[in-house]
Amino acid sequence: MTPQHPTATYRLQLQPDFGFAAAAAAVPYLASLGVSHLHLSPVLEAVPGSVHGYDVVDHARVREELGGEEGLRALARTARGHGLGLVVDVVPNHMAASVRHNGPLRDVLRHGPSSPYARWFDIDWAAQKGRVLLPVLAGHVGDELDHLAVDGDVLRYYEHEFPLRDGTRELPLPRLLDAQWYRLSWWRLARTELNYRRFFTISDLIGVRVEDPEVFDATHATVLRLLREGVVDGLRVDHPDGLADPGAYLQRLSEATGGRWTVVEKILADGERLPAAWPVAGTTGYDALRHVDGLFVDPAGADQLLGLFRRFTGAAADQGGEWQATARRTARRVVTHELAAEVDRLTREAVALCAEEPGLRDHAPWALRAALCELLVRVPVYRPYATGGADPGTVLTAAAAAEAEGAFAVPEEARAVGAVRELALGRRGDGPRHTAFRDRFAQTASALRAKSVEDAAFYRFTPLLSALEVGGSPESPAVPAGTFHAYCARVQRDWPYTSTALSTHDTKRSADVRAGIAVLTQCPERWEALLAEVTERTAHGGGTSAPDPQLAWAAWQSVAGLGPAEPERLQQAMLKHAREAGLFTTWTEQDAAYESAVRDFVASGPCGPPGDAVLRLTAELEPHVRANVLGAALVHLTMPGVPDLYQGTEYDYRALVDPDNRAPARFDAKDGGPHSAEKAALTGTALRLRAEHPEWFGGAGTYEALPAEGPGAAHCLGYGRSGRVVVAVTRLSLRLAGAGGWRDTELPLPAGEWSELLVPGRRFSGRVRVAELFAGLPVALLVSADGPGGRQATG
Template sequence: MTPTATYRLQLQPEFPFSAAERAVPYLAALGVSHLHLSPVLEAVPGSTHGYDVVDHSAVRAELGGEEGLRRLAGTAREHGLGIVLDIVPNHMAAAPVHNRALWEVLREGPASPYARWFDIDWAAGDGKVLLPVLPSPVGDELAAGTLRVEDGALHHGDRRFPLAPGSEELPLPALLDAQHYRLAWWRLARTELNYRRFFTIPELIGVRVEDPEVFTATHAKIVELVRDGVVEGLRVDHPDGLADPEEYLRRLDEATGGCWTVVEKILADDEVLPAGWAVAGTTGYDALRHIDGVFTDGAGAEALERRYRDVAGPAGDRGGYWHGTARRAAYKVVFHELAAETEFLVRTARRVCAADPALRDHAPWALRTAVRELLVRMPVYRPYTTAGGPCPEAAEAAVSEEAVRQAKTAFAVEREATAVDVVRELALGRLGTGEDQSEFCARFAQTASALRAKSLEDTAFYRYVPLLSANEVGGDPGSPAVSPERFHAYCLRLARDWPSTGTVLTTHDTKRSADVRAGIAILAECPERWDQLLEQVAGVAAPDPQLAWQAWQTAVGFTPAVDGTPPDGARMVPALLKSVREAGLRTSWTEPEPLYEQAVAAFVEAGPAGPGRRTVTAFNRALAPYVRASALGAALVHLTMPGVPDLYQGTEREYLALVDPDNRRPFRTGPPDDRTVVTTAALRLRRERPELFAESGTYTPLHALGPAAAHALAFVRTGAAVTVATRLPYGLERAGGWRTTELPLPPGQWRDVLTGREVSGTVRLAELCDQFPVALLTAV
């Protein structure tokens, strides 16, 4: 069953299945067809997100267990709703006391039947798994007496680790040496880690679901829930982390009987989802990019960028241009955060070269340089190919000849540069044989996806901030605007190739909610007003101009246009501290600079989160009608374009949220507003007339005529529903409004479900949009 619309609920101990059950009547009345639940399998106790799975065989007890989930599904069915479940195939929590499979591996070593579950390079660790969990070097911990044996286990604080059989009575130093793991200082993770992890997080260990036995063991409960009708759809978290996403998705599709499935796949500009994947599409970050972009003024964004480079370009990241910032961030991550992953690739490449007399003279340093230089030049998240299999054109493009040419410029001697050719052929599965070949092929792709995510989303997006609304997952801060023509082309492609794909505007991972982004994006329509605001608040001294720029933009997006209205401005402090740590220019998570961070917090509290909010409130009050128009336009387009829209909890009304901890808050309702009117109307239309938005439905662009035609975005769904949205409303008013601009409608009589007004023929946009800046017309 393909959903008509889904509604994301963030489950956690404070909002378990029983709380979700109480929300069902409200969500059914809203008009969605399915609840979209965050991960429900057993996770680390107290987890507020559930992505740190510890047991795939059980539904999480803290949420109410399997009985609670089945009861929620039953209540949902009574109200006409199904359930879509978020699943996490790529990783588990590296918490042995909770993760039984990992506990057994640490106790028994490579001989454990669970050893095949995890990508562990035993040789690199001299037969041991590195566990970088200690707050200081192991010698210091031994001297301090923090390590102890008790109740048949090794303890450090509240952590507990298994003991190899027969080692219990050994003296402590000898006991440590006798284990199949090595407890180590946490800082060694960067360079010495010998298991695959999620991105750069050693607390999350990668799972080898490419192994059929591991797949079966880790998916049995999910498959049971699908076959029992408890779950009707799946969202697959981070498929790019898997060794072979296509094969995994084929196996999942067979096991679940082909239930509706979408994948959290981030597509670069002009990248398409691999046609062979057994899915309905992506979770929708590509849609987010196009929706945000079509409501962003390109010329104004360029003006903001020029001003940003003049006054706020970060001193530690000279140049101020997006592509340069992104490349420098990639080098930072590949040299530092992903050093251990790079070394695994070098070791594997060396073994392949050692087995071929013609390749033996490629030095380790040359292979290491080649790996790094190719990785930082990947234009997409990863290539999709398997060792020994056919190499599709997309994989060739991902590791292109141009990337090879550029990578070779890092070498002074031409013959040494041929190491780049070796690495490329290995990455595409065309060199070597056996396990080393397949491991390099898979791990190069997995490392590439981790590098792109960490260098772009978690580094460059915090370093390059001329227009913060563009710095969103799947976005392009260097080119934030999308023309209506390009948006229509994208929607036509979705309607043809992926009509049941997911679409989103806000998720649990977005750095800023859609409303915050809309409030910031309006600055691209009035860069001169932004300059004036910066002059007004210049008296509040900031530690550096880069911070001031992004802090005040954050305040503009996050501050309501009504005095005294929540949210609490103090929530900006942790958000801005996260920004400067992720940027890694003056402080970072691993090498914090306390004095700088204190200065950041003091500035935010004294300015954007303090008295300066009054100035921002007044600024926002003047722009509120335009922000409302853009936000309502984006919401309606999202709900009526091709695909299955997913609403994040609370976004059926104005929703102002930043990243952690806002995206971990429990669900709660609030008073309705204009967004609720638009959202409810669109969702109910989708529910009552599903054929208009189904796979067989059509998408047809409509084009306005007249002086303000460029400010109208309109399209028809299956000949019977028309969406009209106002683009760039500030610029529209400055140009004199709609004036004589008209929109030719398809033949017949039409009724606006928002106002009840009936129209036909060619309608004047000034009249159609006099109550709402949007219209949703249905054939009468």
Template sequence: MTPTATYRLQLQPGFPFRAAERAVPYLASLGVSHLHLSPVLESVPGSTHGYDVVDHARVREELGGEDGLRRLARTARAAGLGLVLDIVPNHMAAAPRHNRQLWEVLRKGPDSPYATWFDIDWTANGGKVLLPVLAGPVGDELDRLAVDAEKGVLTYGEAHEFPLRAGTEGLPLPELLDAQWYRLGWWRLARTELNYRRFFTISDLIGVRVEDEDVFAATHAKVLELVRDGVVDGLRVDHPDGLADPETYLRRLNEATGGAWTVVEKILARTEPLPSDWAVAGTTGYDALHRIDGLFVDPAGHRELLRHYREFIGQDGDRGGHWEPTARRAAYEVVTHDLAAEVDRLTRAAARLCARTPDLRDHAPWALRLALCELLVRMPVYRPYRTGAEEVLTPEMAREAREAFGVPEEAAAVDAVRGLLLGRHGARKADDDGGEGVELHTFQARFAQTSSALRAKSLEDTAFYRFVALLSANEVGGEPGRPVVPPEEFHAYCARIARDWPATGTVLSTHDTKRSADVRARIAVLSECPERWRALLGRLATAPAPDPQLAWAAWQTAVGLGGTGPAADRLGGALLKAAREAGLHTTWTEQDPVYERALTDFAVSGPGGALAAQIAEFSRSLASATRANVLGAALVQLTMPGVPDVYQGTESECLTLVDPDNRRPVDFPETGTHSLPDEKGELSRAALRLRRELPEVFGEFSTYEALFADGPAADHCLAFCRSGDVVTAVTRLSLRLGASGGWGPTGLALPEGAWVDVLRTGASKDSGRHDRPDRPGREFTGTVKLSDLFADHPVALLRRVDRPGVREGSAGPV
């Protein structure tokens, strides 16, 4: 069953299944059809997110165990709700004490029955798995290592425990360490020596080989049981780009679930389509987020804002002044530093393949490594796939890589690597029988996996924190250098989604967004008033900041919070994380205590201190434009093609920053009969209930029609019609609209019929039915003046009331 709308709950020990059960009456009254649960399988004790799975066969006891999950499902079903489950096929926690399969691999090595579970390169490190867990070089940590011969374990401090290879218990410590199937190493060695695939650059998460049918079966048995038993109705697949073969995995999953509604956390570049052969309903919705946000960025104002930004930070080029050089520099840093071990593994594989191919034998390993780096940093998307690789690894891309090569005479290595990736140069193709074909296919898959890790780490976790001109544009799937999305582009996107992926997901806030939708909506207003923003910064200059880039980002964040958001410690925590991710003055691994102390002092004395009053006053002056952005973005997401996902607490005003701030448990009302606390909450409830009551209008067989206003202010209205029965109309760039004189004679031609605004009608708190308009004259036909449609509200949700079988004033068919 395809959901009409989902509601994401972040489960954790502080918000277990019992807490979710208590929220069911409220969430059912809201109008969603399914609860979307974060991962529920057994994970590292105390985990607040659940993506560090340690046992795929058990539901997490800290959440209430399998009995608690099944009880939640029954409670939800009784209230008319289903469950969608977030699953994590790409990785497990590299915590041997808790991960039984990894424990056995470390104990028995490649002969372990679980050796095929993990993506380990046994040809590196002398056939030992590097475990980068030591606080310092091993010689400095020997006194913290101890052997418990009776239990057959090696301990390091209180947090780590490792198995001993049979027969090594009585050896002296140095010899015992050398005799294991693993090597305990300094954590810094992970950058260059790691020989297992990990999640991005997080060595605590080890890659799982779900491409192996037996591994797939073992790691999915419990989830599939929950689907078969009707406990779970749909799935969200975390990070499919980390998998060796996403297409085959998703086809296998679809067959195993009997076609359950499934969406994937696939991050698409702006013009990149979702592979048409993937057996899924669509993405989790970051592509929709970027396009909705872009509607509320003023193009002329953004250009002006960029000029002020470059002048303010006093930087240009690749240190944050321009997007493309900033992103490219970050990619070079990550591929040569953070992902050095992954590139080394690719280089070894490329060298072996070249050695077996007569016309490629004379390429030196260093040249192959450089060629790999030059191609990786130029990848225009997260990764290539088995089909369509030539459209990504283009001749133009190869030409640029050759031109950037340090030694022109060796630049032919670029063509050698590209040829291997495309299955050329006489090498056996990946689908051929024999070891060489398998090795080539593996090389191509590893390149793709490394590419996705590089793009995620260099863009989302580095460049997005360096180029901070307009923070609302710096979200996953976004394009900070080109944040504007014209209405025509948005309509084209929606038409394509309605045609090709009508059941895809859409989001505005998630557990991974750096700022909630409402924070971004407030910041986006700055693109409409760059001069006022510049003047505000001049008044705020009395608070000394460690560097101008941080100051710019801090004050924008404070504006996003309205001057009355989180306390200084929450703001300071987000700024510190941003500074470490940016890596320009301090990093997670090379912290600068002087800089970080100055940052904390600035957060307390500036945005979180006496100057907060000025931010609050500035925000109040933009309240009307903020309201239009917040309500407009929410209504568009809830009514556009696709299945909207509402992140916990964001149905009403929600001002949160990057995790862990946005993952805190939410206090839900005990009943579902109260009024929601603000205008956005009432809008969310009205739109969600309409979706639930009219699934044929918004569902998989619905239609999307772009509507265009006519008149001098036409560009300030975005409107569309769903299936001839519901019209969404919102105001965009309202601050510019007011400055230019308002709507004037601008009008919107409605489709045939009589229409009432659902957002301006009375509603029964029990049934959710919308009664007759509470103000006379609120029925619209023909062409409506936008000054009338938006007289007291910047958005409108119109319901056609003259269809056969629809009684005027009701919310659904008679």
């Protein structure tokens, strides 16, 4: 019988090369590791060959490429036999817009608004003359006619096939195209002409209207059945911010599941809180990631790196030199270009709503559109919530509106900002169209934040790459111990079963890569000298010079965290970096010469002889990287919440952005780094302790800060769990060494005798000298040797 709440989960990235049978084969090992549940990526039918599964095409079937429903049930039986449960990823926001594989969408394209599936998709039938724009053609439609052919009841275009409207198959091709419920178009028209909601700016993923009860039932029936039948025990909800009303969706989901353990991929901005009304266990853990990573960043060194970054790159303030200016510039680009179609739809709806109210009339459409853009770029969180959370007025503030009004030259036109704000806040009307506008504004804000911050500004403002994960605060990456303790106390009180994470399928760099990069904040002068050396070498025959200094900075820093790597891995990551940054090349306007220069530079520089200088530095810093790696791992495994381990991260795990981090799972330390054995032992010890004593770490447990005393006190983070466990880790060990080491720093332990689990046989009590506590490892995990369970835990 698996516990109601997981004690720890282990994420497996399922794909055709690693399906249910492979997962089942790993169950004995994972059970011995100490996790309580396997966390599976999406299991429903997806586009053939998908390595992630978020492109669902059929909610009624478990994915055949993974082993089908029988394979999933066999995995569940194996897991259950070893005491493990299953948590699965559900994708309520979107499906793949693959007409060939998506049956409901295919029916809509054949029958139009009369299709029983028309309610599934958020299509603006008033646009495009009542047709769905499908931006799939490689060029203008007139240039692609020779590649279009009727084949029975379908229209073929290379690998694509589209259903034909009844009675149209005999028409001449140009008339046949005009007679369909869809309009085939050049792919570039998606930016301005698309008339269906999508996932962010990805036209291949079409939004689903799960706010409709019938659509919810149809898209969740299989997962809910698997829950009822005991195959699945809990859920991870992907991207709730994309839904019309996330709070209402989560309430319906909770009622349908009977309150099963559910976490949501909600990205919280710094200082933002998860809506208390949501009936969930918490988030998927990016907020925890930010706080854990920040413990191992030196604030003064981070400031020095920022100054060096500005001097080295010469980046203008809004092109990477200053965070807020860069984020605002990328937001303007995204809202006026990539999200132009979404803003156009909002504008049309705003025009119609304003025309109905005397107090909002006479605003020109262009003014309303400009007002929408000005307000959207000023939303400081991923999504303002009108229901189930804080008052959206706390983010769409009067001050933000006043600032937006300043963008207008004519005061009368500036009043359009106030009109849009009133509509977005839900303060003008409560009818269906008013609600739809408010929700669509929030959905667009979420897409804008993701694309402008995560996928643009994070690739321009790069003084410290380790701070650039989802939900991160690159302008203030360091987290003081007091801030961390306050965060943990709040999590223990409000969300004790939230998920916590350090590495995921979406992190741009794995935790161990980030740990290596973070050490640079403790030695910015050495990083400066290294950059001067490698730049000189690549400029004078030791390699190919970088195509631009911002790319060079990111590439050298990536190697500092990654270590030795095949050129192809880093080339792939740096090409993605350059395209997301959008300074010299983009995904849609690729500069072949620039990208060739990126490949040549990476191969001959960071992955060539000059890169040896970086590896020499990282070798010298290895003890301090070790302290970061082991410290972050132990904090993650013992802090409040349910730790979610990404596949392979119990060993030294160095991975870059996808697809590098989505390779099939491996469960050994082969080719692992220098910390693999120690990290694996630490992970297993901490996980088994949680499994043996869930009451010490769960909702009935407690969290207590345990401050050290003495000259090195700031470098020791200590805390207790429920009076039974003490955790201590080393922070900023290089700075500590430079300041003279621990000397007479002490950690006052709670009363009683304490046994060390990571170095068995050692016991402590009273005021322990930190130098002695960390004599073998830079971390310590102690359990009370007195009272119930203490002796059992130490055995």
